[in-house]
Amino acid sequence: MKTVIMAGGMGTRIAAVNALVPKPMITILGKPILEYQIECLQKQGYTDIIIVIGYKGEQIQAYFRDGADFGVRIEYIVERTPLGTAGALFLLKDRMEEEFLLINGDIIFDIDIGGFREHHKKKGGKATIFIHPNDHPFDSAIIKVDTDGRVSQWLSKEDERKWYKNRVNAGLHILSPHILDEMAELKKMDMDRDVLKQLIPQGMLYAYDSPEYVKDMGTPDRLAEVEMDILSGKVKGKNLQEKQRAIFLDRDGTINEYAGFLKHIGDFILISGVEEAIRKINKSGYLAIVVTNQPVIARGETTIEELDEIHNKMETLLGRGGAYIDALYYCPHHPDKGYEGEREEYKVKCECRKPAPGLLLRAALDYNIDLGSSWMIGDSEADIEAGKAAGCKTAKIGRDEKYTDLLSCIQQILP
Numbered sequence: 001m002k003t004v005i006m007a008g009g010m011g012t013r014i015a016a017v018n019a020l021v022p023k024p025m026i027t028i029l030g031k032p033i034l035e036y037q038i039e040c041l042q043k044q045g046y047t048d049i050i051i052v053i054g055y056k057g058e059q060i061q062a063y064f065r066d067g068a069d070f071g072v073r074i075e076y077i078v079e080r081t082p083l084g085t086a087g088a089l090f091l092l093k094d095r096m097e098e099e100f101l102l103i104n105g106d107i108i109f110d111i112d113i114g115g116f117r118e119h120h121k122k123k124g125g126k127a128t129i130f131i132h133p134n135d136h137p138f139d140s141a142i143i144k145v146d147t148d149g150r151v152s153q154w155l156s157k158e159d160e161r162k163w164y165k166n167r168v169n170a171g172l173h174i175l176s177p178h179i180l181d182e183m184a185e186l187k188k189m190d191m192d193r194d195v196l197k198q199l200i201p202q203g204m205l206y207a208y209d210s211p212e213y214v215k216d217m218g219t220p221d222r223l224a225e226v227e228m229d230i231l232s233g234k235v236k237g238k239n240l241q242e243k244q245r246a247i248f249l250d251r252d253g254t255i256n257e258y259a260g261f262l263k264h265i266g267d268f269i270l271i272s273g274v275e276e277a278i279r280k281i282n283k284s285g286y287l288a289i290v291v292t293n294q295p296v297i298a299r300g301e302t303t304i305e306e307l308d309e310i311h312n313k314m315e316t317l318l319g320r321g322g323a324y325i326d327a328l329y330y331c332p333h334h335p336d337k338g339y340e341g342e343r344e345e346y347k348v349k350c351e352c353r354k355p356a357p358g359l360l361l362r363a364a365l366d367y368n369i370d371l372g373s374s375w376m377i378g379d380s381e382a383d384i385e386a387g388k389a390a391g392c393k394t395a396k397i398g399r400d401e402k403y404t405d406l407l408s409c410i411q412q413i414l415p
Contacts, residue, residue, distance in 0.1 A: 001117065003046050004092065006191075007034060007105030008054030008079045022056040024105035025063065026217065028227055033217060034060065036108050038070050044113050046101065047072040052088045054079035086191040089180055096177040104171030104216070108226050111172070111212040112240045119208045120174040123149060126204040127179060127196060130172035132214055133315075133324035135282065140168040141192070143207055151205040154197050163265075163312035166319045167207070170214040211287055211326035211367065213238035234285040243370040247281050247410075248360055248387065249325075250378030251292035254397060254406055255314065258379075263301045265310050273407035275321025280410050286374075287326040287367060291359040293382070295334035300341030304332070327367065329359040354378075355385035360392065377409055 007024040024034040034051075041049065049072050053060050057078060067074030077091050085104075099120065101113065111130070120128040129151070131143045142164045144153040154169075155161050169192070179195065189195065199205035213235045217223055229235050236242070252258050255274050259267045281288040296302040302310075311328060318324055331352040334342075352358035364371050376387025377395045387394040395409050396402075403409035 001046060001099060001101060002048045002050060002096065003041055003101040003103060004050045004052065004089075005034065005037060005103045005105050006052050006085060006088070007060055008052050008057065008082070008088065009085075009106065021059055022053075023217065025056075025059055026223070028108070028223065029230060032063065033108060034064070034105060035070070037103060037105070038064070038067070038072055040110050041113070042071045046113060049073065050075045050077060050092070050095070051105075052077045052079065052091075054082060082188065083186070084188040084190050084194075086189040086195050087187055089189075089195075090183045090186045093180045093183065096180055099174055099176055102173040102175050106217045107171045107214055108217070108230075108235065109170070109172065109212070109214040110235050110239045111210065111214065115240060116172070116208050116210070117174060119149075120206070123206040125150070125206040126176045126199050126202070128174045128206045128208050129196065130170045130214065131167045131207045131209050132170050132211060133166040133319075133326060134168050134215075135279070135319070135322045135324060137164070137166045137168055137316075137319040137324075143167050143169055145207045145209070149206050149209070150203055151200055151207050154192070154200065163309055163316045165308075165312050166315040166324050167209060171216060172214065210240065211238065212240055232285070237285055240368050242368070243373075244287055244367050245285070246287040246289050246326075246363065246367070246369045246374040248289050248291050248363070248374065248376045248392065249278075249406070250354075250380070250383045251290055251314075251330075253379035254377060254383075255290065261296050261299070261301060262310070263296055263306075265306070265313055268310050268313050270314070270317050271405060273405060275318055275323045277405075277407040277410040278318060278323035278325065279321065280414055282323060284414050286414070287369070288324070289363050289367075290325050290328040290330075291354070291363070291376075291386070292328075292330045293354050294330045294332055295353075297332035298334035298343055298346035299339045300343050301339075327363060329363055331359060354380075355382040355389065357386050357390035360386060360390040364390070375413060377406065 009023055025032045053076055061076055064074055077088055079088050139157055142155040143151055146152050196205055215226055257269045257271055278288050333346050333348055333350040333353050335349045337347050371391040374392045376392045379398050384394045384396050397405055397409050
């Protein structure tokens with residue numbers, strides 16, 4: 001599979017770092033952003049690369065030349081005039097016979113490309129975008145997907161959005177060559193607005209949701225953060241080919257104030273300090289994964305749609321505090337019968353209702369998690385039993401426990 005890197009932009013927001021080079025050539029620990037990208041591609045066997053260059057593009061050509069010194073083969077396409085984030089794709093029409101990877105030239109990433117590609121093939125859309133949670137969703141475009149992973153809405157910063165799942169477009173795409181067939185002329189185009197969003201009504205845009213490391217270099221602060229993440233090993237360690245460590249979190253009484261069987265979104269209130277605690281998990285390199293029993297579904301007291309909205313509120317509130325969860329698993333079952341409005345299909349004895357470890361085991365398969373190096377944190381014995389059954393280290397929180405709340409627990413168990 002060929003890879004196309006869009007490296008023609010000026011990078012006005014990051015110009016304070018170095019205005020003398022194109023954005024992809026800004027160095028991190030002495031190495032250009034673009035070199036980190038090429039290294040990630042090369043080590044996974046993606047060595048056929050086309051770089052689209054424009055502003056100060058001759059510096060990119062002079063540094064990488066034909067790519068031989070980096071173990072890859074590089075061709076260049078030159079934008080004679082600025083063509084936006086997608087216009088230059090018109091120049092690829094005769095070069096692409098199969099799907100290709102398209103990468104923004106201003107991001108640092110280390111992902112399992114094979115997993116991304118397999119998902120694209122399985123879904124069969126015209127395009128698949130890589131989405132992930134981040135610590136500033138309030139100033140990012142939010143991607144909403146249906147249960148099959150098909151993109152249903154693309155909400156910009158200007159769009160009205162109250163509660164939402166924290167998933168944003170990361171700047172990595174797999175595109176079908178048929179998209180190029182629809183480009184009739186060479187003109188300035190925006191990738192999001194003019195290409196990807198047009199696929200939503202067709203049902204042909206899918207999303208690949210992953211917690212792997214992707215960060216754009218839009219600001220000097222993010223550049224400094226990436227430097228620390230590279231030095232700590234976080235960037236490489238988040239690739240799902242590597243064994244992951246997770247901190248599994250109960251929901252009620254751990255993240256939000258306990259309100260019995262929480263049925264109404266207005267009753268969901270974050271416990272003080274939770275944002276700081278989960279922020280610390282995010283920065284540590286551990287995955288933050290919520291695992292929660294939600295018998296309100298089986299009891300007929302809340303619909304799945306209403307529960308999803310409660311969880312959207314949780315993710316929105318965490319995002320406002322610069323924190324995020326990487327994944328959420330819930331058990332909708334409840335074996336006891338006799339409730340008015342109960343849903344018979346969920347009145348079963350299952351393997352996912354804590355203290356059974358099913359939710360943790362499912363997450364371990366999905367994200368290649370080393371359970372022995374992971375933690376289960378909750379406020380009940382069921383949480384602790386589930387963690388132990390899965391092989392995790394455990395920590396119980398509560399007024400009379402060693403750890404009074406999530407923040408005090410995280411401050412002590414994380415280095």
